Amino acid sequence: MIYLDHAAATPVSPNTLRAMLPYFSDDFFNPSAPYLPAKRVREAYESAKNDIAHAIGAKGTDLVITAGATESINLAFTAARLSAPKASVRSEASPRSDAEITDAPRFGKILTLVTEHAAVLEAVKNYPHELVEVDKNGLINLDDFRKKLSDEVVLVSISLANNELGTIQPLAEISEILRFERQKRLRQGITTPLYLHSDASQALSLFDINVARLGVDLLTLNAAKCGGPKGVGALYLAHGITLHPLSFGGGQERGLRSGTENVPGVIGFATAVKEAKAHLSSSRKKYQEMTYVLRQELAHTSIVAQNDKKVKQNSQILKNPQESLITAPIFLGNPKHQLANFVPVCFPGLDAERLIYKLEQQEVYLSTGAACAANKGSKSHVLAAIGLSDAEIAGSLRISLGSTNDLDQIREAAEKIRQAVEQEYQRLAR
Amino acid sequence: MIYLDHAAATPVSPNTLRAMLPYFSDDFFNPSAPYLPAKRVREAYESAKNDIAHAIGAKGTDLVITAGATESINLAFTAARLSAPKASVRSEASPRSDAEITDAPRFGKILTLVTEHAAVLEAVKNYPHELVEVDKNGLINLDDFRKKLSDEVVLVSISLANNELGTIQPLAEISEILRFERQKRLRQGITTPLYLHSDASQALSLFDINVARLGVDLLTLNAAKCGGPKGVGALYLAHGITLHPLSFGGGQERGLRSGTENVPGVIGFATAVKEAKAHLSSSRKKYQEMTYVLRQELAHTSIVAQNDKKVKQNSQILKNPQESLITAPIFLGNPKHQLANFVPVCFPGLDAERLIYKLEQQEVYLSTGAACAANKGSKSHVLAAIGLSDAEIAGSLRISLGSTNDLDQIREAAEKIRQAVEQEYQRLAR
Numbered sequence: 102m103i104y105l106d107h108a109a110a111t112p113v114s115p116n117t118l119r120a121m122l123p124y125f126s127d128d129f130f131n132p133s134a135p136y137l138p139a140k141r142v143r144e145a146y147e148s149a150k151n152d153i154a155h156a157i158g159a160k161g162t163d164l165v166i167t168a169g170a171t172e173s174i175n176l177a178f179t180a181a182r183l184s185a186p187k188a189s190v191r192s193e194a195s196p197r198s199d200a201e202i203t204d205a206p207r208f209g210k211i212l213t214l215v216t217e218h219a220a221v222l223e224a225v226k227n228y229p230h231e232l233v234e235v236d237k238n239g240l241i242n243l244d245d246f247r248k249k250l251s252d253e254v255v256l257v258s259i260s261l262a263n264n265e266l267g268t269i270q271p272l273a274e275i276s277e278i279l280r281f282e283r284q285k286r287l288r289q290g291i292t293t294p295l296y297l298h299s300d301a302s303q304a305l306s307l308f309d310i311n312v313a314r315l316g317v318d319l320l321t322l323n324a325a326k327c328g329g330p331k332g333v334g335a336l337y338l339a340h341g342i343t344l345h346p347l348s349f350g351g352g353q354e355r356g357l358r359s360g361t362e363n364v365p366g367v368i369g370f371a372t373a374v375k376e377a378k379a380h381l382s383s384s385r386k387k388y389q390e391m392t393y394v395l396r397q398e399l400a401h402t403s404i405v406a407q408n409d410k411k412v413k414q415n416s417q418i419l420k421n422p423q424e425s426l427i428t429a430p431i432f433l434g435n436p437k438h439q440l441a442n443f444v445p446v447c448f449p450g451l452d453a454e455r456l457i458y459k460l461e462q463q464e465v466y467l468s469t470g471a472a473c474a475a476n477k478g479s480k481s482h483v484l485a486a487i488g489l490s491d492a493e494i495a496g497s498l499r500i501s502l503g504s505t506n507d508l509d510q511i512r513e514a515a516e517k518i519r520q521a522v523e524q525e526y527q528r529l530a531r
Numbered sequence: 532m533i534y535l536d537h538a539a540a541t542p543v544s545p546n547t548l549r550a551m552l553p554y555f556s557d558d559f560f561n562p563s564a565p566y567l568p569a570k571r572v573r574e575a576y577e578s579a580k581n582d583i584a585h586a587i588g589a590k591g592t593d594l595v596i597t598a599g600a601t602e603s604i605n606l607a608f609t610a611a612r613l614s615a616p617k618a619s620v621r622s623e624a625s626p627r628s629d630a631e632i633t634d635a636p637r638f639g640k641i642l643t644l645v646t647e648h649a650a651v652l653e654a655v656k657n658y659p660h661e662l663v664e665v666d667k668n669g670l671i672n673l674d675d676f677r678k679k680l681s682d683e684v685v686l687v688s689i690s691l692a693n694n695e696l697g698t699i700q701p702l703a704e705i706s707e708i709l710r711f712e713r714q715k716r717l718r719q720g721i722t723t724p725l726y727l728h729s730d731a732s733q734a735l736s737l738f739d740i741n742v743a744r745l746g747v748d749l750l751t752l753n754a755a756k757c758g759g760p761k762g763v764g765a766l767y768l769a770h771g772i773t774l775h776p777l778s779f780g781g782g783q784e785r786g787l788r789s790g791t792e793n794v795p796g797v798i799g800f801a802t803a804v805k806e807a808k809a810h811l812s813s814s815r816k817k818y819q820e821m822t823y824v825l826r827q828e829l830a831h832t833s834i835v836a837q838n839d840k841k842v843k844q845n846s847q848i849l850k851n852p853q854e855s856l857i858t859a860p861i862f863l864g865n866p867k868h869q870l871a872n873f874v875p876v877c878f879p880g881l882d883a884e885r886l887i888y889k890l891e892q893q894e895v896y897l898s899t900g901a902a903c904a905a906n907k908g909s910k911s912h913v914l915a916a917i918g919l920s921d922a923e924i925a926g927s928l929r930i931s932l933g934s935t936n937d938l939d940q941i942r943e944a945a946e947k948i949r950q951a952v953e954q955e956y957q958r959l960a961r
Contacts, residue, residue: 102568109569110561110791118555125548125760131540135887136896138532139539168598168762171790175778220780220789227779325791330555332598332762332793347777348605349657350650359650360601361540361755363762457565466566 103514105467107326107442107503108264108303113369114328114504120372121330124365132362133351146364149371153335156374157301157320158311165336165344165357166367170302170323171220172347173336174258176357177298177319178224179345181209181256209255209293214241216483218264221300229253238435239268239487241275250282252291260300261308261315265470265483265499266434267443269308272299276316296342302326302334306377306503307385307440312337322374324366328504329373333366388441388502391511395444395500398515399430402448402522429522433487433497444500447489451496451525459521465514470499533944535897537756537872537933538694538733543799544758544934550802551760554795562792563781576794579801583765586804587731587750588741595766595774595787596797600732600753601650602777603766604688606787607728607749609775611639611658611686639685639723644671646913648694651730659683668865669698669917671705680712682721690730691738691745695900695913695929696864697873699738702729706746726772732756732764736807736933737815737870742767752804754796758934759803763796818871818932821941825874825930828945829860832878832952859952863917863927872932877919881926881955889951895944900929 113121130139132146151161167173184206208228213221215232216239222232231249234242241259250257257279262269276297283295298319301310306327312320320337324330338344338357350359377384433445448456453469460467470481484494498518502511543551560569562576581591597603614636638658643651645662646669652662661679664672671689680687687709692699706727713725728749731740736757742750750767754760768774768787780789807814863875878886883899890897900911914924928948932941 106561106564106566109564110559112557112559113555115556118552121555122548125543125551126545127542129540129542129761130896131536134536134539134896134898135884136536136891136898138896168602168793169790171780172598172778174780218780219782220778223779223782223789330793330795331559331791332796348602348650349653350601350604350648352649352653359653360599361761363598363760365760366762454565461566466560466564466568468564468566 102464102466103510103517104505105465105500105502105514107505108267108499108501109468110331111306111326111328111503112505113330114373114376116376117328117330117369117372121365121369124368128364132364133353142364146362146367149367150335152371153322153367153374154337156305156310156378157322157337158313159337162355163337163339165338165354166362167334167336167358168332168363169325169334170218170300170321171224171334173321173323173334174218174220174298174300175224176336176344176347177258177321177338178211178228178256179347180296180298180319180342181211181228182345183207183209183255183293184343210251210253211256211258212246212249212254213258214260214270215486216263216266216268217258217260218300218302221258221260222482225258228256235268235486237487238438239263239266239433239483240435240438241270243271243274243278246275247278250278252286252293255294256296256298256319258298258300260303261310262301262304262440263483264303265481266445266487267303267440267501268434269304269438269440270299271438272297272315272317280316294342296339303440305374307381307388307442309378309381312339318342324370324373327373327377329370330366333363333370335370384504385441391502391506391508392436392441392444394508395502395511395515396432398512399432399444399446399519402430402519429496429526431493433484433489442502444502445497446500447484447493447497448522448525449490449493449496450529451522453496453498455525456498456518456521459524460517463517463521465517467498467500469497532894533896533940533947534935535895535930535932535944537935538697538929538931539898540761541736541756541758541933542935543760544803544806546806547758547760547799547802551795551799554798558794562794563783572794576792576797579797580765582801583752583797583804584767586735586740586808587752587767588743589767592785593767593769595768595784596792597764597766597788598762598793599755599764600648600730600751601654601764603751603753603764604648604650604728604730605654606766606774606777607688607751607768608641608654608658608686609777610726610728610749610772611641612775613637613639613685613723614773640681640683641686641688642676642679642684643688644690644700645916646693646696646698647688647690648730648732651688651690652912655688658686665698665916667917668868669693669696669863669913670865670868671700673701673704673708676705677708680708682716682723685724686726686728686749688728688730690733691740692731692734692870692873693913694733695911696875696917697733697870697931698864699734699868699870700729701868702727702745702747710746724772726769733870735804737811737818737872739808739811742769748772754800754803757803757807759800760796763793763800765800814934815871821932821936821938822866822871822874824938825932825941825945826862828942829862829874829876829949832860832949859926859956861923863914863919874930874932875927876930877914877923877927878952878955879920879923879926880959881952883926883928885955886928886948886951889954890947893947893951895947897928897930899927 132143302323562573732753
């Protein structure tokens with residue numbers, strides 16, 4: 102089996118699973134219980150939170166543990182829910198004691214990218230928002246960003262690395278723009294706060310994340326994308342930001358996320374993060390070598406069949422098939438601003454889903470894009486945003502390498518992908 | 532070690548852990564991914580959901596998987612968020628396209644018990660609500676319930692079994708009252724819906740739950756209280772009820788709970804539920820025998836020292852210490868309406884926290900009440916609601932048996948508790 106979809110899910114590493122195991126059946130105690138074994142579980146839990154936090158240059162108390170990136174993002178966005186002005190609450194002579202319940206909260210605007218993950222794009226719909234454009238590599242259009250950064254904007258949410266293209270956004274630069282905007286607001290007496298949130302789910306195992314260096318106020322992390330277990334995430338939260346819990350209860354996680362703590366999950370998350378952090382530069386080097394080979398091998402895909410007239414007609418991308426060459430494959434994104442393990446690639450005119458099934462039969466597993474979107478058969482909003490035509494989107498694959506891969510696998514996979522692509526082009530030419 | 536706090540946390544059973552293991556590192560695929568191994572994971576996940584659902588007489592598609600009981604309860608309560616009347620949305624000539632964002636939703640009233648878990652009592656604060664009284668055994672006061680069941684009530688939330696007393700509420704009877712109320716509303720042309728939600732977290736491993744027989748529209752389940760892993764829960768949802776997601780994203784769980792599915796967690800949940808269900812009557816019998824022995828042994832606690840004048844003064848419960856006897860222990864709740872594994876017991880005048888530490892040194896682990904509340908040092912609202920004085924609350928222990936216990940352990944624990952209690956009474960008498 103050659104698994105090339107690490108952006109969708111990663112296996113729990115052996116060390117991580119080993120670290121988690123005692124907390125299921127032996128040290129299973131409720132960390133809030135008053136006796137010694139439970140207090141030891143509490144210590145292990147808090148220590149794991151510290152480990153996760155240290156990996157991003159923060160303290161354990163800066164983190165809120167969640168059930169995953171989606172929840173972290175939705176929780177982060179509540180920073181844009183500004184409390185209703187006190188005066189108006191009081192002036193309303195309501196006979197009910199629960200006036201604040203039905204009082205419409207005031208919402209600040211959220212800016213985010215048109216290429217963000219569904220978790221961001223769906224969550225943002227609950228707030229006034231605008232989407233910022235990207236360039237053909239998926240990098241933020243800073244002019245468009247500056248234009249849309251109006252006085253009502255409270256939260257800017259930009260993923261550190263895109264989940265389909267692996268495009269790494271210039272967060273430090275964005276943070277600098279926000280610093281100037283805050284200064285401007287201060288001078289003008291505008292009291293609206295301005296925060297930067299980043300979804301770093303895809304980047305954690307390949308990027309040396311430091312919240313201060315990146316200049317983020319809120320950061321979403323996801324265990325399942327870096328060798329940790331599914332169902333665990335975290336939200337880093339700088340001091341002084343008010344969030345509104347998504348659910349209420351026993352008051353765990355400083356009241357921001359109630360419910361008995363998922364102890365084995367957090368222990369696993371911490372172990373995976375530490376492991377990823379320890380191997381950061383060697384992983385990057387390893388993936389750079391592998392993606393170089395993969396790109397080289399795929400670039401040799403025969404373009405003879407592709408330039409057949411029928412293929413061109415089928416590909417629907419050329420107004421005048423007689424005149425131009427299809428130069429497949431098209432590698433998407435710019436490797437200079439891309440996670441080292443990503444090779445998103447387009448074979449114009451082909452049906453990527455057919456490719457996936459063909460390769461599945463040879464035990465090579467990859468996908469067309471985000472698993473949750475791919476599953477619905479809808480076309481990728483990310484690839485549309487970088488200017489790909491429908492036919493190009495239909496022929497695009499997301500290859501994302503990870504811990505399960507080695508160079509031999511990559512050579513074998515490249516060969517199999519190349520064969521499958523050529524067969525498909527030949528089939529179309531017939 | 533003798534663990535007597537199964538209401539706070541249960542160990543993951545060996546079978547359950549065994550069932551979960553393959554899904555961490557081998558079958559780790561994203562269930563929404565398009566290739567065969569991922570589709571097999573999807574099948575296993577849906578099959579596990581079916582198993583959980585079947586155990587309560589429902590279908591897998593009736594369940595929404597969550598990160599635990601707290602989230603399930605908070606999600607269930609959104610049934611009381613009635614959509615804003617269409618007309619008012621339209622009449623508001625707002626220049627923004629997102630009018631519904633800032634439109635205050637209309638909330639129906641929620642009725643719940645004064646003795647519910649913090650997850651219910653905190654979540655309900657976001658809605659208009661009233662708390663229904665209980666009797667001295669913690670059973671719902673049906674007169675008070677009928678009185679408070681006004682036309683604005685949309686949701687009634689009554690736990691199947693209380694987490695401190697183990698008191699089993701007469702859900703079928705409550706459901707019958709709601710059925711009459713619905714008929715009355717129908718006759719009177721009142722269109723406000725009326726739903727019954729129950730938190731069955733504590734009851735799942737000891738009670739033959741069937742949603743139709745109980746007459747519930749919504750039911751909260753929790754893996755971690757029945758031998759499953761922490762961080763996994765479910766909400767059963769009858770057809771035709773509109774819920775509002777707490778967070779938004781990839782659209783998993785019918786759009787009600789986005790985020791990559793916690794596959795090992797749900798596999799574990801299903802295994803634990805099936806195991807609990809298979810052993811339901813034998814477990815109940817086993818716990819009945821053990822709690823009988825425990826009650827017998829504890830009842831013999833020497834009351835000589837207790838009737839000392841100083842103890843009585845200390846206990847603060849007697850106006851005239853010379854005249855009355857302290858008849859410790861007081862067993863709380865009525866065993867006829869109590870989960871078979873619960874022995875909540877009060878030693879008036881004692882400091883239960885001192886007892887816990889004394890017993891901890893002998894490796895007997897129990898607690899004063901709900902772990903999340905106990906941790907904060909606040910006095911139990913449940914024991915206050917059933918009419919206990921502060922001194923009685925201060926002297927109360929929650930003993931909850933489970934899979935880790937056998938009869939020898941219970942005899943040993945009873946002996947140790949008795950000794951600790953007598954020593955404490957003697958210390959006070961000195």
